Amino acid sequence: xxxxxxxxxxxxxxxxxxxxxxxxxxxxxxxxxxxxxxxxxxxxxxxxxxxxxxxxxxxxxxxxxxxxxxxxxxxxxxxxxxxxxxxxxxxxxxxxxxxxxxxxxxxxxxxxxxxxxxxxxxxxxxxxxxxxxxxxxxxxxxxxxxxxxxxxxxxxxxxxxxxxxxxxxxxxxxxxxxxxxxxxxxxxxxxxxxxxxxxxxxx
Numbered sequence: 597x598x599x600x601x602x603x604x605x606x607x608x609x610x611x612x613x614x615x616x617x618x619x620x621x622x623x624x625x626x627x628x629x630x631x632x633x634x635x636x637x638x639x640x641x642x643x644x645x646x647x648x649x650x651x652x653x654x655x656x657x658x659x660x661x662x663x664x665x666x667x668x669x670x671x672x673x674x675x676x677x678x679x680x681x682x683x684x685x686x687x688x689x690x691x692x693x694x695x696x697x698x699x700x701x702x703x704x705x706x707x708x709x710x711x712x713x714x715x716x717x718x719x720x721x722x723x724x725x726x727x728x729x730x731x732x733x734x735x736x737x738x739x740x741x742x743x744x745x746x747x748x749x750x751x752x753x754x755x756x757x758x759x760x761x762x763x764x765x766x767x768x769x770x771x772x773x774x775x776x777x778x779x780x781x782x783x784x785x786x787x788x789x790x791x792x793x794x795x796x797x798x799x
């Protein structure tokens with residue numbers, strides 16, 4: 597699962613992200629990847645599942661996709677990652693190839709709203725790590741791509757609480773969902789889909 601080839605790529609990406617932060621590279625231009633412990637957490641969510649289908653909305657340079665891909669490789673499965681930035685997408689492809697995970701992870705480059713409209717797959721796990729203003733709309737679209745029992749994980753809900761506090765509250769007040777905030781790294785909202793949305797529940 598986590599072989600030496602994968603670990604070397606992950607370590608390189610972690611070093612690149614740390615260097616960009618130290619040099620003060622503007623956030624929009626640097627790697628926008630999850631913290632290593634969040635990566636391991638994502639790995640732990642998919643690795644025990646057989647034939648797990650995962651969707652990542654916001655792939656950046658492939659760091660979290662590699663964690664997810666390493667996990668689904670264990671018992672079979674697949675990861676589909678969406679990324680709009682062409683430079684990040686090119687780096688994503690290079691890094692996933694370096695990790696040897698091309699057979700388990702695919703990338704769709706372009707606007708996530710347009711990509712999601714074209715996707716007919718059903719997913720067991722969705723990882724949401726995109727622009728914060730888009731979380732609500734992306735959640736509504738992603739929910740149409742999952743069934744009862746699926747898990748939707750949203751990153752940055754504590755580090756960007758001003759922007760995403762309402763997102764967490766909406767998930768936690770929805771009776772068709774079971775949702776909690778996990779104070780890991782930048783904060784994760786873990787949302788289990790219990791059933792279809794009702795007219796009274798936010799989508």
